[in-house]
Amino acid sequence: MSKILIVAEHDGTTLNQATARAVTCARQIPAAHVTVAVFAADPAAVAAAAAALVGVDAVVTVAHAANASPLAATLAPQVVALASGYTHVFAASTAFGKDLLPRVAALLGVPQISDAMAVVGAYSFKRPTYAGNAIVTLEAPADRTLVATVRSASFEPAAQGGSAPISAATVTADLPTHTRFVGLSASPKSDRPDLASAAKVVSGGRALASKENFNIVYSLAGKMGAAVGASRAAVDAGYASNELQVGQTGKIIAPDLYVAVGISGAIQHLTGIKDAKTIVAINKDPEAPIFEVADFGLVADLFVAVPEIEKALG
Amino acid sequence: MRKILVGVKRVVDYNVRVRVKPDGSGVALEGVKMSVNPFDEIALEEALRIKERGEAAEVVAVSIGPDDAQQQLRTALAMGADRAILVKVTDAVDPLVASRVLTEIAKKENADLVILGKQAIDDDAAQTAPMVAALWGRPQATFASKIEINGATAVVTREVDAGLETIEVDLPAVFSADLRLNEPRYVKLPDIMKAKKKPLDVVEFASLGVAADVGLKTTFVEPPKPRAKGIVVKDVAELVDALKKKGLV
């Protein structure tokens, strides 16, 4: 039997949907027993949310004042202490998971499988390399802990309606003091859906040409109930904030609908959207590579076309 | 601070679209343009700026790779690194092995800071910086978009999913460079000439006493599933119609 420990991602009160997607990945492993671990200052709310996920067999909480901020240096030794007795340690392949799990793997002395996108067997997974242009099947030895991050875009979130038992664990680990949390400058919260999990996304590129113009993207997204994304060029130029970058080195997403506005379609960008069910591209250059992946392409000036679309949507 | 170590990985250039070999054994790399991993150029640029501010004395570029990785190290020297070390391997190494090597060198060199890329754009593993930090028992600050050195500590701003996180770490530490940390300088011709005279040590992997096997096996490599061919619509009305039919708007 595979005993899988998933490190929950949360902000202190809310469980991140990426964790529910990692649960779905874990459930695809034959005869899996799935435990979600919540490290927090006060884990109650997050633990309750994790226990309510279908497919979760148990939730363990590790309450510690040091767990108020998600620092890899303090979390990793606690995860390692908890990991004995488990065959697998998973986390979502988000900024949090990418920061934490390699530190856990190295402390355990095992390699890590990054961005698991398909389960081949209990110790074999597929993952993307070369900006998604080569899919590699990896096999890990069954006599060591398997550490992996799970590519959110490849798995649906586990459904609500579970009722797993919650228990508190105490772990004995030396917590380093060499790393200190100073602050988080969070991007202003909005009613807009979250980019990583949204069903619809409208993204803008360099063609928007200014931060003010980028409001065209926000406006269309608002009309459609979509999240907002951006190309690297738009983020570098300061039109959009960093966590909105979509692509190989930003967020990999799989919405039902992706609308690329004034984005050329560089391979690094396309990696981030290949799993979108429907891709719409609006670009004035008919030769732009984005049209190679678009289900619906519109060759037009975005400054004319986007307001027209908004009008047509009523 | 005396010394900054920077990782310089030789990777397929970011403009190349790689092809998977039909037999599923790997990707075709013969004759493909190779470059310094773009994140490593950013890491090196940051190290050079720290040195130029008078906050570090020496910048050492390290690559683990084949003999040809000397080309990428020469590029690093031309950018301004003081010297370079090539740890020679014949086969690609897993990030855990690369991390063991970099940790060995950080210890041997008594480095005060190690700056790596956030990820290498070939394997996209994004593991090495946290692994080196763990093996070395030092702090990590991954996805750095701003680094401020204050004597024995550093304040680092990190690009995380919720926005920008700031942490403070004791040095020595390991940082990984994100895209917005800086814009790397261009190499000028006279610098390329000068770089030829800078020291580049070649170390055999075997001489480091680092375990090479981590047990992970690549059993198959395949291309991604292609997307079905789409259509070009003639105007906004046709686009909105098509999306309505699919129930997407």
Ligand SMILES: Cc1cc2nc3c(=O)[nH]c(=O)nc-3n(C[C@H](O)[C@H](O)[C@H](O)COP(=O)(O)OP(=O)(O)OC[C@H]3O[C@@H](n4cnc5c(N)ncnc54)[C@H](O)[C@@H]3O)c2cc1C
């Ligand atoms: C290491 C590395 C990592 C990277 N990671 C990422 C990543 O994660 N995500 C990412 O997106 N990129 C990434 N990139 C950058 C990538 O290579 C491209 O440079 C970037 O995606 C280009 O952004 P863009 O399409 O907005 O800009 P451009 O390529 O400049 O394209 C702008 C497009 O807008 C069109 N246009 C101009 N005006 C109009 C108009 N009025 N109406 C309609 N269309 C118009 C043009 O025809 C053009 O096609 C990375 C690059 C490197 C080296």
Ligand SMILES: Cc1cc2nc3c(=O)[nH]c(=O)nc-3n(C[C@H](O)[C@H](O)[C@H](O)COP(=O)(O)OP(=O)(O)OC[C@H]3O[C@@H](n4cnc5c(N)ncnc54)[C@H](O)[C@@H]3O)c2cc1C
């Ligand atoms: C098709 C394919 C098949 C593979 N098969 C195998 C296999 O059979 N066995 C196996 O063990 N591995 C295999 N690999 C793994 C692969 O070669 C290494 O794991 C990978 O190169 C290291 O991961 P990364 O560079 O993505 O690390 P990342 O963690 O993404 O690198 C981040 C940073 O670490 C530093 N760094 C990393 N590597 C080096 C380096 N070599 N020199 C200097 N600095 C470095 C750089 O600063 C870099 O920016 C395979 C990879 C591919 C794509």
